[in-house]
Amino acid sequence: MMLILASASPRRHELLTQAGLTFTAKAADLDEDLLPSEAAAAYVQRLAEEKAQAVWNAHRASDTAEDPLVVLGADTCVVVEGQILGKPTDSADARRMLELLSGRTHAVLTGIAAITAKKTVRDLDITQVTFNVITDSEIGRYISSGEPLDKAGAYAIQGYAARWIPRIEGCYFNVVGLPIARTITLLAQAESDTPAVEKV
Template identity: 90%
Template sequence: MLILASASPRRHELLTQAGLRFTAEAANLNEDLLPNEAAAAYVQRLAEEKAQAVWNAHRSSDSADDPLVVLGADTCVVVEGNILGKPVDSADARRMLEMLSGRTHAVLTGIAAISAKRTVRDLDITQVTFNVITDVEISRYIVSGEPLDKAGAYAIQGYAARWIPRIEGCYFNVVGLPIARTIAALAHAEAESGPVVEKV
């Protein structure tokens, strides 16, 4: 039994497209950045904390016939050393989009797969380049509502695609889940034998 420890519709859609059968359950955690915490450590920590919280709630349902595996993930955007999560309001979304305009930034996603056998951690990083965005375009985009629940205040698979001429790395990572690495992490978590794999 696979549980996705996330309410993200993008992650739900990506796992479904990859042919996985799962249920989804959000882990309600404090997602504040710790003092002096680096972006990579931040997304990996939250991914594991989300997965662990849901694992703890369902560990009694783990069985040999249908072993329990919980997948956690967290994504952030980093531009010029600034970590951007989801905007708190429209003004915050504007601030983020102005920072991204005309620059290249990094999108980091931490993943954690937890089973009774092991915890597998991984991290993916994609570089995304934005064209210059005018104030009018930013205002129009914010009014659409699309930026308000997205890390970095944009969705590469949505309206913001018109501003992105180039990416280096996994496209699906920018959407919210690096599928190939996720499938590999789940396979390691479920493996019957072999070394414990903890990628960082």
Template identity: 80%
Template sequence: MLILASASPRRYELLTQAGLSFTAVAADLNEELLPDEAAAAYVQRLAEEKAQAIWNANRGSDSTDDPLVVLGADTCVVSEGSILGKPTDASDARRMLNLLSGRTHAVLTGLAVVTAHRIVRDVEITQVTFNQLTDAEIGRYIASGEPLDKAGAYGIQGYAARWIPRIDGCYFNVVGLPIARTIALLAEAQAPFAVL
């Protein structure tokens, strides 16, 4: 049984498109950045904490033979040394979009898969280039409401696609879940347990 430890509709849709059968359960965790925590460490930690929390809440009484598999993921945007999560309000979204305007930034997704026998993890990184944005464009985009629930205040699969002339890396990572890497990680986590 596979559980996606996320409430993200985009991750749910991507896993469904990949043909996986699963349920989704959100993990209620503190997602604050730790002091001096690097972006890759941050998304990796949150992905693992989410997966572990849902594993602990749903595992069977005999966890050594439990077929439960939990996938955790967390995404952030990094621009000019700043880690951008989801904006807190319209003003924060404007700040983020101004920071991304005319620059190339990184989108990082931490992945973690927890099973009875192992935890496997990885971080996928995609570089995204934005055109220069006008204040009016940013204002219209914020008024649409689209950027308010997305890391970095934009969705590549929506209106903001018009501003992105180039990416280097996995497109699906920018949407919220690098599918090819996720499938490989799930396979790795469920490979026969080797006893040394």
């Protein structure tokens, strides 16, 4: 199997490496805007598949029977109080997101998709994350560090923001950006000869 990760995320790169996989990374250049009335689960699953499909289309010539090409796409968002939070557009947007998360429990959703010449398989992971109350000065200090600016929901659970998170329910690695156990299962499904089964 020749595996390509359709993502420029260093967190996803680190997680796949940690899991012992050999792969290359190729980012997909896509419009990641939310569609009208699109639910969060549908949004991350659509983007994961679109990223994987774009990279598959660009590298399909590399696919051979001896070394089949598998492209893995992923997308993560945060949902709090009914609002879908992607990556902040600037510091003010990061502050808005962190103020929303402060003192609440939110959901982190990651859609994953794997594409081969024969099929596309998809999955979704959801983790509940609880934040303590964050003061204005703490939010300002965190934003000035630059860490929140390229993260869904404007925080990294594996970084400074860990100090505000007393509890999670679900997969920790999903919050980092890739639910590893589900991803390994998905890649095995992509490589198998059994037909794809749609997730409900």
